[in-house]
Amino acid sequence: MSLTRRTQQWATFGRTWYLYDMKWQNPFHSARKIAYVLSGRNKPIFEDRTDCGDHVVAINSRHISLPGNEWEKRVYYHHTGYPGGATWTLAHELHAKDPTIIVEKAVYSALDKDLTRHGRMRKLHIFPDDKVPEKIMQNVTHQLRQMRPVPVRLDHIPKDVVDNFPKIFDWPKDFVLK
Amino acid sequence: FYFSKQINKMLIHQPIRTIPTFIKCFQRTNLFKSPPLYNFFGATSLQIHTSSPRFLKEIVTTEDNNVITIEGKYVESPRQGQLVKNPIEDKKVCVLCALNLNLKHTDVLILSQFLRSDGCILPRRITGLCKRQQKIVTYLVAMAQKAGLMPNLNPKPSKMDPELRYGPKKYKRYFIEDTIREYSFKYKTKPESDYYPLIKTKPPPVVFKLTPKKLTPN
Numbered sequence: 190m191s192l193t194r195r196t197q198q199w200a201t202f203g204r205t206w207y208l209y210d211m212k213w214q215n216p217f218h219s220a221r222k223i224a225y226v227l228s229g230r231n232k233p234i235f236e237d238r239t240d241c242g243d244h245v246v247a248i249n250s251r252h253i254s255l256p257g258n259e260w261e262k263r264v265y266y267h268h269t270g271y272p273g274g275a276t277w278t279l280a281h282e283l284h285a286k287d288p289t290i291i292v293e294k295a296v297y298s299a300l301d302k303d304l305t306r307h308g309r310m311r312k313l314h315i316f317p318d319d320k321v322p323e324k325i326m327q328n329v330t331h332q333l334r335q336m337r338p339v340p341v342r343l344d345h346i347p348k349d350v351v352d353n354f355p356k357i358f359d360w361p362k363d364f365v366l367k
Numbered sequence: 368f369y370f371s372k373q374i375n376k377m378l379i380h381q382p383i384r385t386i387p388t389f390i391k392c393f394q395r396t397n398l399f400k401s402p403p404l405y406n407f408f409g410a411t412s413l414q415i416h417t418s419s420p421r422f423l424k425e426i427v428t429t430e431d432n433n434v435i436t437i438e439g440k441y442v443e444s445p446r447q448g449q450l451v452k453n454p455i456e457d458k459k460v461c462v463l464c465a466l467n468l469n470l471k472h473t474d475v476l477i478l479s480q481f482l483r484s485d486g487c488i489l490p491r492r493i494t495g496l497c498k499r500q501q502k503i504v505t506y507l508v509a510m511a512q513k514a515g516l517m518p519n520l521n522p523k524p525s526k527m528d529p530e531l532r533y534g535p536k537k538y539k540r541y542f543i544e545d546t547i548r549e550y551s552f553k554y555k556t557k558p559e560s561d562y563y564p565l566i567k568t569k570p571p572p573v574v575f576k577l578t579p580k581k582l583t584p585n
Contacts, residue, residue: 213539254514254539257546261535281535337541340473344519354476356446357462358495365423366483 201234204312205243206328211292212249213339215256220295222333223247227309228301238305244312246329251288251317254337255280265294288317461497463504470503472510472542475517481508486520486527499549506550510542 190198207226211219225231229241255263263280283290292315300306314325343351360366424439455465463470470477481489481504488508491501511517515529526532529539544550 213541215541252539254541256541256543258540260538260540279535281538284538338473340514340516340541341475342515343475343479343517346476351476351479353449355451356449357451357477357480358493359446359450360444361493362441363423364493 202241205331206325207243207245207331207333208329209245209247209333210249210335211247212252213254214335214337216250216253216292216295217299218336219247220292220299222336223296223313224299224309226333227296227312228305237301240308242309242312244314244328245333246321246325247292247313247315248319248321249317250292250315251284253291260284289315461495461500463496463500470507471544472507472514473516474507475511478504478508478511479517479520482517482520484520485522486512486517486525503547503549506547507544510544514540514542 209219209223223245226245227242228237229235229243231243232241235241260281261279264277265280265283266275266277268275280291293310293313296313297306297310300309314321422442425442426437427440428435428437430436451462451466453460453462453465468474468477472478481494483489488505491498494501494504496504512527515527515532518528521527526536529537531537
C-alpha cells in the first residue's frame with residue numbers, strides 16, 4: 190500500500206478514545222449513547238461481529254443524577270445461586286458502596302445481549318471523580334456531548350448578577366421583608 | 368343562629384387597639400423597637416437580626432426659618448429600575464402568563480425572587496401572580512430546593528446544602544417539569560430517552576425469495 194492509502198487505513202480502523210462527563214447526567218439515558226459508541230455504530234464501517242467499537246472514559250460517575258425519588262425506589266436484584274441468597278439493594282446503598290456500579294450496570298443492559306457484550310464492556314473505563322490515570326488520559330482525543338444541561342447553584346452565581354437580574358414584581362407599599 | 372354566633376366571636380376576639388398608628392408605622396421599621404429588658408425568668412432577650420431588614424421609612428430632618436421638621440418619609444424600593452414590563456398592558460393578565468416563559472426548576476435566578484431569605488414562598492397577594500402561575504412556581508421551587516440548587520435561602524438549622532444531608536438525600540437529583548399538572552398541557556417536551564435511538568438488532572437475512580414466474584404470451 191502507498192503511504193496515503195496506509196494512513197487512510199489507520200484512520201478508518203483506528204480506535205478513538207472518547208471522554209464523557211457524567212456530572213448531573215441520567216446514567217440510563219447516557220448509557221444508550223455510550224453503548225452506541227462502544228459497539229461502533231457511529232462508524233460507516235460498522236459490522237456487528239468485528240471488533241470496531243471505540244473506547245469511552247466516563248468520569249464523575251459519583252455525581253450522576255436520578256430523576257425524582259429514584260435514589261430511594263430503584264432496586265438492584267442479585268441472587269448468589271444458593272438458597273436464601275436473594276438480595277434487593279437500593280440505588281443509594283449501591284452507590285455508597287461503589288460509585289461506578291450504577292453506570293456499569295446501565296451500560297451493560299443497554300448493549301446488545303450477545304457474546305460481544307463483554308468485549309465491549311472492556312472498552313468502557315469508569316472513574317468516580319475527575320482523577321483519571323495518565324496513561325488513559327493520553328489516549329483520549331474526543332469528547333461526547335452531555336445529554337442534560339448542567340444546572341448552576343444560586344450561591345455559585347456572582348452576587349452582582351443576582352442583584353441586577355430583572356425583577357418580576359415590586360414590593361407593595363407597606364410590606365416588610367424578612 | 369349561625370350569624371349570631373359569628374357576631375359573638377367578633378366581639379370576644381377583637382384586638383385591643385391602644386397603640387396609636389403613627390408609632391406603629393415606626394415600629395415596623397425595627398428602628399425604635401427596644402428589646403424587653405427583663406423576661407419572666409429575669410433574663411434579657413435581645414432581638415438580633417442577622418439579615419438587614421427592609422426599611423420602609425427614613426427619618427429626614429429639614430430646617431427652614433428656625434423650624435425643624437422631622438418626618439418619616441417612604442423610601443423607594445430597591446427594585447425600581449429593574450422591573451420587567453408586562454408585555455400585555457391589560458392588568459388582568461399576570462406577568463408570568465404574559466411573558467410566556469418555559470420555566471424550569473433550574474431557573475434559579477427567577478425562582479429565588481419568589482422566596483424569602485428563609486426559603487419560604489411569598490403569598491399570592493405580594494407576588495401578584497394568578498392562581499395557576501403561583502401553583503406552578505410553588506412546585507418548581509419545591510423541585511429546586513430538593514435538588515439543592517438554592518442552599519443559601521434556608522432557615523439556620525436546615526440542611527439545604529445536599530452535601531450536609533443524610534443518606535440518599537445527598538445525591539444529585541433532577542425533576543421533570545411535565546409532572547406539574549398545570550404545566551403539562553401547554554409545554555409538551557420530547558422525552559429525553561428519545562434523543563438517542565435504542566439499539567435494534569437486524570432481522571435475519573432472507574435466504575431465498577419466491578418470485579412468481581413471468582407469464583409470457585406464446
